[in-house]
Amino acid sequence: MKNILVLFISICILCPTGYCVAPKDTTSVRVKAYKFNSNYTSWDSIGMDTLLNHIEIYNPPFANRALQGFLGNLCQPYQSVIYSDRSAYPDFLFSTYVNYNFHNPENTIYYKAWTPYTQLSYFTAGPKSQQEQKLNVVHTQNINKNFNVGFTGDFNYSDGQYINQLTRLHAYSLFTSYQGQRYSIYGSASYNSLKNQENGGILNVNSFNPQDKSSAIPVNLEFAGASVQNQNITIYQRFYITGSSKSDSLHANSKWNEVVSLIHQFKYDRNSRSFTDKLNSQHQDIVNSVERSFYDNIFRNNQHIYIDSLQTKDSAYLRRIENVFQLAINTNEWLNVPAELRFGIKNQIDRYSFSIPISTDSIKNITNNYRRQQTDYINNSFIGSLTNRFSKTIRWGAFAEYYFSDYKANDIELSGDIEKTIWGNFILKVSDRFTSIRPGYFISDYQSNQMSWQNHGFQKQKVNSLRGGLYLKKYKFSIEAQLDNLDKFVYFDTLARPQQSGIFSVYSLSVRKLVDWGIFHTDLRLTLQRSGDTTAIPLPIFSGFNSTYLEINLFKKVLKFQLGFDIFYISSFHANAYMPVTGMYYTQHKQLIGNYNYPFTNMFLNIKVKRLCFFIEYERINSLINNEPAFFLPSYPYNPGILKYGLSWKFYD
DSSP states (O other), X not given: OHHHHHHHHHHHHXXXXXXXXXXXXXXXXXXXXXXXXXXXXXXXEEOOSOOOTTTTOOSGGGTTSSOOEEXXXXXXXXXXXXXXXXXXXOSSGGGTTXXXXXXXXXXXXXXXXXXXXXXXXXXXXXXXXXXXXXXEEEEEEESSSSEEEEEEEEEEEEOOSSTTOOEEEEEEEEEEEEXXXXXXEEEEEEEEEEEEEOOOSBSOSTTOOTTSOXXXXXXXXXXXXXXXXXXXXXEEEEEEEEEEEEEOTTOSOEEEEEEEEEEEEEEEEEEEEEEEEEOOOSSOOHHHHHHHHHHHHHSTTOSSOOSSSSEEEEEEEEEEEEEEEEEEEEHHHHHSOOOEEEEEEEEEEEEEEEEEEEOSOTTTOOOOEEEEEEXXXXXXXXXXXXXXXXXXXXXXXXXXXXXXXXXXXXXXXXXXXXXXXXXXXEXXXXXXXEEEEOOOHHHHEEEOSSOEEEOTTOOOEEEEXXXXXXXXXXXXXXXXXEEEEEESOEEEOTTSOEEEOOSEEEEEEEEEEEEEETTEEEEEEEEEEEESOTTTSOOOSEEEEEEEEEEEEETTTTEEEEEEEEEEEEOOBOOOEEETTTTEEEOOOSOOBOOOSSOEEEEEEEEEETTEEEEEEXXXXXXXXXXXXXXXXXXXXXXXXXXXXXXXXXXXX
């Protein structure tokens, strides 16, 4: 899309040229980045070095070093094939597999920038008729030593390699932080909009020939499209009620030693998804017949379909206003225990709704009238945590939440983790998390033009997840193991409707090793996993990733380049299929995915000149040698081989 390229060039021109004069990259000294952990009890630092490694993997689904269950085009829904990388269904069910595109409070990065800092990244691929473009902009600067402001934006446009696969994403965020001695506040406001065509996959899997032109291969849906939107505002503020200002031994500066503080957190979150499609026309043609038969084949046993037989206009909506009030106590001052105790209350005011088509003609079953089913809930919970994130050798924490009112009454979450550093090189991590929760609003009750369910009798879903890991920094090696025990797990069956499982377990073991031997480098990740219920959670037994490259420094390390390849591989399994109507993945037992003779292989050249990183990549280069039929998901084949390139540039004084 021309607008993205024009915007990128304009920003480059507007950036002060003085930002580019420093001969040495000192980003990590001049700019610090960090974000809250999941419970807002501590900070996780974010590396700011201008790393060249894996700049070619700019599509988020592949950032986890695995060949994912993916529709194939930029910004489209994906489901990780590695169970430990998955997260639970959010309350707004229909954004489960596209949330990775959005700017959410949980992934907001805050900065301390002692100099104005800007990063621009632009990636593109494909010919004009099938072009893929991605632009990311980040700018931040401190107004004074305590006050920071910033902006981040993502602009994505991609036609896709197959018919009716176009996607558009706009995601913007404004963020700010103030860190004073007795008062601190962090805030962000984000707008996210994703629009994509839904083609339902290729029409005939059995006759698919990769040698055919991808833009000429028939697909299941011609008129279908989905739109997901999210707007969110978050404010986190903390006021220290008591404490003292103590100077260090050199009297160079002073530090506020907090004892008791008040914490308030506010969130506003608005989500919506719409799905539209044309099912018939006055002049019935073969395309409409294909469109209609796609749904008939899936919903053949569903009694509630085609309330409006001409068109589908489904929509769902969830708005949340959340306030959290906590009292925090530094237990070291009173109990000589180096930890922080927090306890408080959370209030959630939720409104969710969905559209229901109304049949006014029981014979013809045709209508253009819709009504909305709207429900309000006020959920309240007690929350508490006890954490020690201050020590350099041992860090631990425990968190608990119990809901005592309305829809989520008696829901509970308990979690704990501990991290021990040994001799500065060995890190041992152990964590455990137990949840017992009622399935979300839209899992309990949902109606649309083609799908309907009421699952008020569903029992609470219980998950106990035990995870451990050993990380050897000196040897660049890590090993992680995870055991999940699940009861009444919610999944989507072969009719793409929610069901609950029995009791079963999921095991996984993941190993990662980095090798740096002169100019030779390799990054290896291997994962073994087993699901006790392959209907509820189908998983490949083996998943592998390897990136191998030669890295050479020239001109006193001013110029660096890497030449190598990335390989993604999974063993065969019955991967979940994708349902365009809801945007959800569901069980299927007809088509095996994975275990191909040739894995998904990309070849790349990465170049770094001071603060500018540039890459050229040929994706799926092995298709030039052997172009056998291969699929990301049932009915969603691999993309043809394609040339990609992009750059990332950092500016600061």
